[in-house]
Amino acid sequence: MAKALPSWSALEKHELFPQVKSDDVSRLNFLTHLNMHLAGNVLPGVKIAYENKVLPEFINEHGREPSDRHEVRVAMDDNSYLQMWSAMRRNTMEMRHQLGRSIVLNDSKNITQKVKGLIGDGRNIKLDDDIAVPYNVSAVDVHCQPGCYYTEYFNDDVTVASSYDIGIFVTTAGLLGGLSDGGGQGLGTWLAKEHPTFKPKRILDIGCTIGHNAVPLAQAFPDAEVIAIDVAKPSLRYAAARAKALGVHNITFMQVDAENMAGFADESFDLVTTAMFWHEACDRSMMSILTGINRVLKTGGLTISLEQPQYTDKPVYEQFIRDWDTLNNNEPYWGRMHERDLVQWHTDCGFDGSKMFETGVVSKVDENIFGKADSNSEDFGRAPVWNAFGIWK
Amino acid sequence: MEFAEKLALANTKAKGKRPEYLLDKQTEQTLSITMALAMELHAANERVASLECLLEQKGIITRDELNNFQPDSEETAKRSLDTQVYLNRILRVLDQEKQAMATNDESVSEVLEKLKD
Numbered sequence: 001m002a003k004a005l006p007s008w009s010a011l012e013k014h015e016l017f018p019q020v021k022s023d024d025v026s027r028l029n030f031l032t033h034l035n036m037h038l039a040g041n042v043l044p045g046v047k048i049a050y051e052n053k054v055l056p057e058f059i060n061e062h063g064r065e066p067s068d069r070h071e072v073r074v075a076m077d078d079n080s081y082l083q084m085w086s087a088m089r090r091n092t093m094e095m096r097h098q099l100g101r102s103i104v105l106n107d108s109k110n111i112t113q114k115v116k117g118l119i120g121d122g123r124n125i126k127l128d129d130d131i132a133v134p135y136n137v138s139a140v141d142v143h144c145q146p147g148c149y150y151t152e153y154f155n156d157d158v159t160v161a162s163s164y165d166i167g168i169f170v171t172t173a174g175l176l177g178g179l180s181d182g183g184g185q186g187l188g189t190w191l192a193k194e195h196p197t198f199k200p201k202r203i204l205d206i207g208c209t210i211g212h213n214a215v216p217l218a219q220a221f222p223d224a225e226v227i228a229i230d231v232a233k234p235s236l237r238y239a240a241a242r243a244k245a246l247g248v249h250n251i252t253f254m255q256v257d258a259e260n261m262a263g264f265a266d267e268s269f270d271l272v273t274t275a276m277f278w279h280e281a282c283d284r285s286m287m288s289i290l291t292g293i294n295r296v297l298k299t300g301g302l303t304i305s306l307e308q309p310q311y312t313d314k315p316v317y318e319q320f321i322r323d324w325d326t327l328n329n330n331e332p333y334w335g336r337m338h339e340r341d342l343v344q345w346h347t348d349c350g351f352d353g354s355k356m357f358e359t360g361v362v363s364k365v366d367e368n369i370f371g372k373a374d375s376n377s378e379d380f381g382r383a384p385v386w387n388a389f390g391i392w393k
Numbered sequence: 394m395e396f397a398e399k400l401a402l403a404n405t406k407a408k409g410k411r412p413e414y415l416l417d418k419q420t421e422q423t424l425s426i427t428m429a430l431a432m433e434l435h436a437a438n439e440r441v442a443s444l445e446c447l448l449e450q451k452g453i454i455t456r457d458e459l460n461n462f463q464p465d466s467e468e469t470a471k472r473s474l475d476t477q478v479y480l481n482r483i484l485r486v487l488d489q490e491k492q493a494m495a496t497n498d499e500s501v502s503e504v505l506e507k508l509k510d
């Protein structure tokens with residue numbers, strides 16, 4: 001680590017932030033540094049183990065190099081250095097969540113009251129008790145987040161959402177900026193630069209969790225009506241309160257299963273966005289949701305999604321490392337999503353796939369505080385430089 | 394919310410069978426405990442550093458007073474609760490293994506199979 005990392009304390013403490021004592025700040029910063037150390041110092045050793053030991057043995061046995069990431073994974077499975085890196089990386093995720101939960105639970109009464117107060121008349125939130133959490137969300141707790149985004153432990157609970165909000169810094173080393181909303185900020189910046197005349201009046205953000213993507217979009221288009229949907233009650237509650245705390249009043253957070261958007265009229269949105277959403281879907285929902293997006297999107301409108309890069313054309317070793325999250329970070333659909341043929345998928349869902357584009361969207365942060373991403377120590381799967389893919393209808 | 398309930402909730406295991414990385418379960422658990430200890434030691438070091446800065450700045454107490462400090466009964470009780478939180482955090486992996494043994498989580502591979510088509 002050549003330069004000092006930002007402290008967790010640099011995050012903007014909006015009204016909903018729990019009280020965090022200095023010891024817990026130390027722990028949060030320790031985990032941040034540990035993540036960077038693992039990415040920058042230990043992960044390169046995994047590559048050395050592959051290139052110097054595992055790959056030559058594979059070639060010796062098969063007379064060829066591994067043809068895909070699955071062969072690399074099987075060949076690497078017994079490598080002790082990989083096992084150690086994996087075990088430690090898994091632990092940092094688990095430790096982050098344990099720490100986040102313990103901080104939030106200690107201040108839960110206060111947080112819950114603030115959420116209620118900010119939501120007030122409830123005009124910016126619409127919950128629906130009839131919405132069930134789909135299997136692809138409930139089967140395992142995604143990215144080892146106990147309770148995922150939807151579990152409630154008491155009335156009006158927002159524990160899982162609040163813990164996510166304070167903990168994401170640890171995983172991204174602050175590269176998402178002061179409000180951990182660098183993705184949405186980046187998208188707004190990209191639209192302003194590349195499509196300055198595009199002024200969407202109605203925006204739909206799907207799988208919004210706590211609004212990290214929807215809020216900056218609402219700020220970028222203050223005259224637009226933004227609808228942000230998710231199936232997770234605590235996240236929607238927290239998101240609605242957080243948006244108000246940040247002075248953003250043009251978003252309505254709605255409990256809607258993206259696979260059933262019957263409540264939205266045909267051609268009723270100019271812009272439909274997702275951020276780090278598709279990799280938590282499944283084959284069926286990827287088809288039905290994108291087909292639904294096609295239906296609700298106006299002709300001439302744009303749908304754009306932020307994700308980590310697709311595996312296409314990447315060396316098989318890098319694909320293997322990028323795919324770590326599938327089996328090790330409770331992201332069962334991660335690999336299948338990242339190997340999908342995006343053009344074919346859009347075509348199958350009714351779009352003209354030939355119009356699809358991919359671009360890089362860089363998380364917009366205050367570099368004076370948070371620094372810049374170091375490409376030499378990319379923590380694959382956590383990079384703040386996101387792949388955006390989209391299509392104009 | 395009761396203290397005991399907060400402890401239990403803080404250590405909630407993420408749903409989904411945990412992968413095993415190392416030679417055996419005990420080694421796995423020892424690594425987890427060691428990593429938690431490393432974090433706690435870091436926090437303790439930083440707190441001591443903060444204390445020393447503050448004490449030096451304010452000229453309040455001497456190192457000898459620090460070395461000979463005796464907590465009163467209220468402080469002793471508070472430290473007992475802090476110690477319980479501390480052990481809860483360090484021994485998380487054993488707590489979560491206990492939860493795992495009581496449930497029958499699907500592995501991510503099994504879920505992945507079900508999510509296909």
